[in-house]
Amino acid sequence: MSSTARIALNRPLRRLFDYRIPDGTPLVPGQRVRVPFGRQQATGLVVETGVTPPPGITVKPILSALESWPALPSETFRLLSWASDYYQHPLGECLFTALPVALRKGRPAEQKQVTQWRAIGDPAEVPAGAPRQRALLEWLSGIGKSASDQEIIQAGFTRQQVKALLEKNLVQANTTPAQPAIAPHPDYDQQSPTLSEAQTRAAEQLARPAEGFGASLLYGITGSGKTEIYLHYLKQHLGRDEQALVLVPEINLTPQTVARFQRYFGTRIVVWHSALNDGERLSTWLKVRNGEPVILIGTRSAVLLPFTRLRAIIVDEEHDSSYKQGEGFRYSGRDVAVYRAHLNDCPILLGSATPSLESYYNAQQQKYQLTRLEQRAGQARPPEISLLDIRSRPLDGGLSQPALGAIRKTLERGQQALVFVNRRGFAPVMMCFDCGHMVDCPRCDTRLTYHRRDRAMRCHHCDYQTAATEQCPKCESDAFKPVGQGTERTEDVLSAHFPDTPVVRVDRDSTQRKGSIQAILERVNTGEPCVLVGTQMLAKGHDFPGVTLVVVVNADGGLFSVDFRAPEQLIQTLLQVSGRAGRGAHAGQVLVQTCHSDHPLLKTLCEGRYLDIADQLLAERESGQFPPFRAMAIFRAEADTMEKALQLLDQIKPMAQTTGVEVWGPLPALIARRADRYRAQLVLNSDNRKRLNHVLKGICTHLDQQRLPGNVKWMIDVDPQETG
Numbered sequence: 001m002s003s004t005a006r007i008a009l010n011r012p013l014r015r016l017f018d019y020r021i022p023d024g025t026p027l028v029p030g031q032r033v034r035v036p037f038g039r040q041q042a043t044g045l046v047v048e049t050g051v052t053p054p055p056g057i058t059v060k061p062i063l064s065a066l067e068s069w070p071a072l073p074s075e076t077f078r079l080l081s082w083a084s085d086y087y088q089h090p091l092g093e094c095l096f097t098a099l100p101v102a103l104r105k106g107r108p109a110e111q112k113q114v115t116q117w118r119a120i121g122d123p124a125e126v127p128a129g130a131p132r133q134r135a136l137l138e139w140l141s142g143i144g145k146s147a148s149d150q151e152i153i154q155a156g157f158t159r160q161q162v163k164a165l166l167e168k169n170l171v172q173a174n175t176t177p178a179q180p181a182i183a184p185h186p187d188y189d190q191q192s193p194t195l196s197e198a199q200t201r202a203a204e205q206l207a208r209p210a211e212g213f214g215a216s217l218l219y220g221i222t223g224s225g226k227t228e229i230y231l232h233y234l235k236q237h238l239g240r241d242e243q244a245l246v247l248v249p250e251i252n253l254t255p256q257t258v259a260r261f262q263r264y265f266g267t268r269i270v271v272w273h274s275a276l277n278d279g280e281r282l283s284t285w286l287k288v289r290n291g292e293p294v295i296l297i298g299t300r301s302a303v304l305l306p307f308t309r310l311r312a313i314i315v316d317e318e319h320d321s322s323y324k325q326g327e328g329f330r331y332s333g334r335d336v337a338v339y340r341a342h343l344n345d346c347p348i349l350l351g352s353a354t355p356s357l358e359s360y361y362n363a364q365q366q367k368y369q370l371t372r373l374e375q376r377a378g379q380a381r382p383p384e385i386s387l388l389d390i391r392s393r394p395l396d397g398g399l400s401q402p403a404l405g406a407i408r409k410t411l412e413r414g415q416q417a418l419v420f421v422n423r424r425g426f427a428p429v430m431m432c433f434d435c436g437h438m439v440d441c442p443r444c445d446t447r448l449t450y451h452r453r454d455r456a457m458r459c460h461h462c463d464y465q466t467a468a469t470e471q472c473p474k475c476e477s478d479a480f481k482p483v484g485q486g487t488e489r490t491e492d493v494l495s496a497h498f499p500d501t502p503v504v505r506v507d508r509d510s511t512q513r514k515g516s517i518q519a520i521l522e523r524v525n526t527g528e529p530c531v532l533v534g535t536q537m538l539a540k541g542h543d544f545p546g547v548t549l550v551v552v553v554n555a556d557g558g559l560f561s562v563d564f565r566a567p568e569q570l571i572q573t574l575l576q577v578s579g580r581a582g583r584g585a586h587a588g589q590v591l592v593q594t595c596h597s598d599h600p601l602l603k604t605l606c607e608g609r610y611l612d613i614a615d616q617l618l619a620e621r622e623s624g625q626f627p628p629f630r631a632m633a634i635f636r637a638e639a640d641t642m643e644k645a646l647q648l649l650d651q652i653k654p655m656a657q658t659t660g661v662e663v664w665g666p667l668p669a670l671i672a673r674r675a676d677r678y679r680a681q682l683v684l685n686s687d688n689r690k691r692l693n694h695v696l697k698g699i700c701t702h703l704d705q706q707r708l709p710g711n712v713k714w715m716i717d718v719d720p721q722e723t724g
């Protein structure tokens with residue numbers, strides 16, 4: 001009897017499919033195959049062989065194996081299987097996340113090759129009856145290098161003419177991979193600083209590859225030189241033929257980091273992020289899979305790549321919420337990285353100036369080893385943070401007189417200032433001062449943000465947009481005005497106050513074009529006096545040695561939020577953005593504008609001692625029975641009416657309410673309607689993760705067997721980052 005294989009397909013289905021293995025085709029888990037699916041064919045991944053199909057089912061045969069080796073080696077396969085179970089996401093979709101698009105579609109797992117043509121004969125040898133061939137050979141000889149098909153066609157010749165010359169042995173083909181290795185950085189040989197004493201001490205405490213699995217939390221204040229430590233660490237501990245993974249939150253924002261790594265490791269550095277094209281992805285994927293000794297710097301999904309010789313993992317800015325995928329397979333890149341290190345028996349370093357409460361708690365529990373680095377590198381000192389109460393102060397574009405004065409002084413000293421605003425656009429809302437009308441998104445329970453540059457009103461929660469009007473759309477009054485601050489408005493006010501100084505805005509709108517962030521960073525790094533205005537983007541890992549003043553326009557957003565993570569995120573953002581001040585030769589100053597200068601959280605912020613604040617926040621989490629003291633999952637439902645969404649959650653609530661699992665809700669989400677879909681949620685909380693996992697699985701199985709009313713969707717978010 002021939003054997004049967006269980007195959008995963010890239011479908012949002014919580015099930016696998018059985019197929020017959022053709023005789024003489026050896027298959028192993030993780031291998032790609034081509035299978036018939038419905039009336040079509042699909043790419044599948046072998047999960048198991050030698051299985052017995054359920055009785056009464058005729059299994060179709062596998063059409064072919066796409067290669068003789070597993071695309072997902074066993075450790076990557078185990079990692080993804082674990083993640084599928086932990087995050088309650090269908091195995092097929094989890095496994096396929098680790099393949100580049102080309103391989104998901106069943107294309108061959110090989111580098112695209114480019115053929116280059118070189119002249120090897122004399123044009124005089126071309127028969128007189130073929131003048132175009134002769135012209136081509138003359139052209140090829142003339143350019144003095146090889147040319148690709150594309151270049152030849154651009155020069156006005158054809159493929160047939162090349163072929164004719166090849167037959168006459170007058171040209172030669174030279175085939176190379178389409179994606180050449182990244183060229184070494186021009187500064188490759190440049191010396192990097194030697195570690196300071198404090199850095200050396202910290203580096204020596206970190207877990208090492210020779211010791212197997214070990215997790216280290218590197219708490220190093222902003223500007224303490226953590227990147228330098230990572231570099232030395234890899235240089236010292238990574239073997240010549242070994243692989244390393246460096247996870248970063250957003251690579252495009254910090255091209256400097258990649259450049260610093262390239263300076264040390266040259267062509268061993270490869271990158272992985274969303275801006276790569278399919279060819280680049282495949283090329284990098286193959287290097288990783290083939291065990292080339294790469295040091296891969298990548299965003300979240302890089303943790304899922306099929307490394308075969310991974311010996312060290314670094315997670316930079318480990319607190320960053322962008323490590324958590326917000327839709328579909330909702331995994332945390334950081335947490336999966338820890339599990340991966342465990343599977344690989346290799347060390348993992350989690351670095352941050354503002355560690356997540358989860359990681360800090362693990363350090364307190366002795367699961368991670370904590371290393372502190374509380375000095376800035378070089379001559380730099382930590383910035384001085386002070387609160388500026390703006391309750392009864394007149395504001396201009398959100399800025400108080402003392403803040404504007406401080407910016408002026410900074411510019412006069414020839415230094416740079418950074419102004420942090422937490423909203424892009426011109427103003428968060430337009431309001432009529434006659435009738436009180438405010439413009440809502442017609443599809444969401446939110447207000448439209450006014451973007452003056454584009455004369456548009458936009459919803460930041462869906463893609464709705466409409467033209468901005470001069471008058472109130474309701475009563476046609478002229479007293480229709482922007483309320484509150486956005487980056488555009490603050491930019492305008494600063495330009496008016498400082499007409500001779502460049503004001504540089506950095507937000508999602510101003511950095512949309514490829515390369516624009518690079519151009520901005522280069523400009524800032526010339527050191528010329530300027531004012532940077534921007535959102536969170538400015539808080540992320542940038543090294544601006546010329547910035548000596550940071551102004552936070554309004555710190556109050558997260559102070560009274562219902563989200564239990566809000567205080568942690570507020571403090572992290574404020575400390576990270578503050579950390580951009582005073583990284584160079586001059587001292588840094590931070591002014592935080594607030595209406596709540598007596599708020600205890602903001603008061604401790606000024607002392608700048610993050611771990612003290614983290615201790616307080618952890619105590620609050622413990623008394624509220626929140627993560628990391630309990631495991632949490634959110635069950636979300638979405639439908640065309642709120643009633644349907646709540647109904648589904650009401651139905652599963654009794655299943656969730658078992659011993660050891662506490663259930664809150666169902667409740668409408670904070671933004672109950674988004675893009676015309678109504679959203680509700682049920683929060684599950686337990687001190688027993690296994691139990692919670694079991695309960696979730698039970699609910700999934702139950703729901704999978706049900707026919708839900710059309711238009712109702714549900715999803716599970718384990719370890720949610722956003723709880724609204």
Ligand SMILES: Nc1ncnc2c1ncn2[C@@H]1O[C@H](COP(=O)(O)OP(=O)(O)OP(=O)(O)O)[C@@H](O)[C@H]1O
Nearest residue numbers: 193194195196222223224225226227228377378541
């Ligand atoms: N040993 C050293 N001697 C001199 N300068 C150093 C040393 N180590 C690091 N630096 C410099 O200090 C600056 C800050 O270092 P780095 O960017 O690595 O800090 P960081 O800890 O990653 O900061 P953040 O968390 O704020 O992003 C950089 O300009 C870096 O080149």
Ligand SMILES: [Zn+2]
Nearest residue numbers: 441444459462
């Ligand atoms: Zn909307």
